[in-house]
Amino acid sequence: MIERLQAPRGTFDVLPDDSERRAAVEAAARQVLGAAGYRRIETPAFEATELFARGVGESTDIVQKEMYTFEDGGGRSLTLRPEGTAPICRAYAEHGMHKLAQPVKLWYLSSFFRFERAQAGRYRQFWQVGAEALGSDDPAVDAESILLAVALLDELEVQQVRVRVSSLGSLAARRDYRERLQEHLRAHADQLSAEVRARIDLNPLRAFDSDHPDTREVMREAPRLLDFLSAQDAEHFAAVRALLDAADLDYEVDPTLVRGLDYYTRTVFEIESGALGAQSAVGGGGRYDGLVEQVGGPPTPGMGWAAGVERMLLAAGEGRAVAPEVDLYVAVDGGQPARQAAFALAAEARRARLHAQLELGGRSLKGQLKQAGRVSARYVAIVGDTGSALRDMDSGDQEDVQVSGVVARVLRELRGLGA
Numbered sequence: 001m002i003e004r005l006q007a008p009r010g011t012f013d014v015l016p017d018d019s020e021r022r023a024a025v026e027a028a029a030r031q032v033l034g035a036a037g038y039r040r041i042e043t044p045a046f047e048a049t050e051l052f053a054r055g056v057g058e059s060t061d062i063v064q065k066e067m068y069t070f071e072d073g074g075g076r077s078l079t080l081r082p083e084g085t086a087p088i089c090r091a092y093a094e095h096g097m098h099k100l101a102q103p104v105k106l107w108y109l110s111s112f113f114r115f116e117r118a119q120a121g122r123y124r125q126f127w128q129v130g131a132e133a134l135g136s137d138d139p140a141v142d143a144e145s146i147l148l149a150v151a152l153l154d155e156l157e158v159q160q161v162r163v164r165v166s167s168l169g170s171l172a173a174r175r176d177y178r179e180r181l182q183e184h185l186r187a188h189a190d191q192l193s194a195e196v197r198a199r200i201d202l203n204p205l206r207a208f209d210s211d212h213p214d215t216r217e218v219m220r221e222a223p224r225l226l227d228f229l230s231a232q233d234a235e236h237f238a239a240v241r242a243l244l245d246a247a248d249l250d251y252e253v254d255p256t257l258v259r260g261l262d263y264y265t266r267t268v269f270e271i272e273s274g275a276l277g278a279q280s281a282v283g284g285g286g287r288y289d290g291l292v293e294q295v296g297g298p299p300t301p302g303m304g305w306a307a308g309v310e311r312m313l314l315a316a317g318e319g320r321a322v323a324p325e326v327d328l329y330v331a332v333d334g335g336q337p338a339r340q341a342a343f344a345l346a347a348e349a350r351r352a353r354l355h356a357q358l359e360l361g362g363r364s365l366k367g368q369l370k371q372a373g374r375v376s377a378r379y380v381a382i383v384g385d386t387g388s389a390l391r392d393m394d395s396g397d398q399e400d401v402q403v404s405g406v407v408a409r410v411l412r413e414l415r416g417l418g419a
């Protein structure tokens with residue numbers, strides 16, 4: 001026996017029923033984000049490795065251990081995109097989008113790749129919807145961006161949504177703070193998990209994410225970044241909160257919130273759903289005022305977020321899969337002439353924009369009528385060698401009609417005009 005091949009670990013097939021639900025996510029994103037003036041962008045599935053090393057940051061988990069990096073035939077190092085923000089900043093700079101009216105508001109729905117431990121809600125190829133607004137540091141951009149993320153989740157009926165917000169301040173303030181935090185961590189090094197201890201130099205902020213009990217104890221006493229913000233950063237954060245309050249958003253300020261990417265400045269936020277288990281984060285994002293410059297563009301402020309499609313679908317519960325509508329099922333009751341006439345009729349019906357399906361399974365007439373019922377066809381044309389009939393599947397009425405008259409007849413009936 002030949003071994004049966006399987007999709008790689010951590011990947012999945014999007015089967016037709018799943019793809020209907022994903023189409024609903026796409027439609028909701030287009031509606032919510034499009035209405036706010038965001039336009040869709042797609043960047044390549046792989047980029048120069050350098051983009052992520054510089055943009056996402058050498059010290060992050062993503063760059064350290066989660067990237068699919070390979071060398072192509074030309075000896076260049078390429079990486080399957082692990083996230084969407086750095087590529088969009090690259091595209092913004094590459095296409096001179098700073099010359100457009102600012103902010104430039106973009107959204108995407110794409111697949112991303114991270115080498116992670118695969119489990120429910122955590123895959124190696126997964127999809128994200130994201131939105132980015134580049135070119136304005138107005139706190140209203142931050143607040144609007146957060147509201148749009150929540151609006152999308154609401155539109156998809158994602159259950160038990162919790163929003164946490166914080167500010168990381170500017171990169172300079174963060175450097176000072178990092179040193180204070182490192183001092184605190186070193187002073188309590190013997191209580192920390194080995195992993196956190198190993199990252200004191202490289203990425204001390206991630207210690208806030210640890211679920212190791214003694215580490216958590218140490219972190220309760222740790223200095224808080226929110227107390228180290230510059231006056232301007234604190235003012236910016238207060239303005240964002242005032243706008244969120246004005247919009248009546250339910251959220252929580254969480255001073256321990258850190259995000260897994262180095263590029264964030266000022267506002268950061270995360271959205272969780274109580275309907276998810278361990279992988280409770282549905283989406284998150286923040287401001288990244290240095291990133292466009294970091295990838296070689298002009299100094300440009302930016303703000304955005306991404307939400308995981310699979311986790312949104314998990315948290316939205318089982319939606320009803322909607323199969324495509326069928327206006328006309330073309331059944332064959334005869335030999336070669338009937339088959340040809342039926343084929344031509346299905347093609348004609350589709351040219352007239354009807355949803356038409358042709359019998360392709362070699363079924364008996366009885367089997368074909370059963371199949372038409374299964375796909376909920378509205379009408380069935382039964383095409384014979386010498387004549388044909390049209391059956392109304394709602395009423396069960398059947399009439400003889402000329403093949404050449406079927407499409408016009410169905411169109412009239414569907415428009416409620418009768419025969």
Ligand code: ATP
Nearest residue numbers: 116121122123126260281282283284306307308311
């Ligand atoms: P987590 O804490 O779960 O690892 P993250 O902070 O790495 O998430 P982000 O980089 O902020 O995630 O990505 C935004 C969203 O994308 C997440 O909230 C999640 O919904 C989704 N996501 C991230 N990684 C994966 C993955 N490996 N599989 C499925 N969805 C993912």
Ligand code: MG
Nearest residue numbers: 061114116260
């Ligand atoms: Mg992660």
